[in-house]
Amino acid sequence: MTDHDPDDHAFSEGQGFDDPYEGFDLEPPEFEVDPDKVDPVDSRVVTDMLDRRNIPSDAVDPTQLLDVGLEYMHINRHEQAAETFERVAQYTEDDRIEQEAWTNKGAAHAELEEWDAAIGAYREALDFDEESEAQRASEDVSGATANSDHAATAETNLAYALWESGRSEQALEHAERAVEIDPRFAEAWYNRGFFLLERGLSEDALEAFDNAIRLGFRNADVLEEKARALEEEGEYDRAEELAEEVDEMREQAEQQLLE
Incomplete structure (x- = not known):
């Protein structure tokens, strides 16, 4: 084993640092956040x-x-x-x-x-x-x-979300806007009828349900609500006929699920 003079070894000089030297750190980048608009713990x-x-x-x-x-x-x-x-x-x-x-x-x-x-x-x-x-x-x-x-x-x-939140008056207001925007939107007519019926306006509700059905939105839910509106209007025979049709539709749906 021989002794080596450290001065004999040529070390790499590398590329050096920029002038002025900017150090580095492991901190995340700073973002411009308005604390009035953003929850800092989110x-x-x-x-x-x-x-x-x-x-x-x-x-x-x-x-x-x-x-x-x-x-x-x-x-x-x-x-x-x-x-x-x-x-x-x-x-x-x-x-x-x-x-x-x-x-x-x-x-x-x-x-x-x-x-x-x-x-x-x-x-x-x-x-x-x-x-x-x-x-x-x-x-x-x-x-x-x-x-x-x-x-x-x-x-x-x-409208539906507002109704679920207990804000029924606002719900009807937005249901009205929906049919104003698109008078051929059948589900909007159904929702309008539902909220009208909830407020006891059964005659107007019936008209809304009929519009929904004419536009092709004919299912057990619509017919059930229409039957309820007919009962409110005293048309018990028609209401009973619809209620029977609703039962048949739901029985058929259950059988299809079983099959």
């Missing part, structure tokens, strides 16, 4: 901000992401569906897709009986629609940027 905030920071919009296909959310709904993964629809709304630049995403997010929360969250999502869809209308008016632009079908769906679903 763990989802960082995730959402990282999404926007690290994933460019053109790397996301909102249409495909919307389909993913719908598939989650089909397999009853409603929490994942709600998160997916929120991502769609964040990334899309298409007004129609954004409104559909908020509406579907509300439906996902409704399936979880998270009524406040559902109401919030439906209001996002409708507020977005109102903003689009205002923008078109200010720019004197014709043509719809949002899909009236989604607006009508958001209104009628919002």
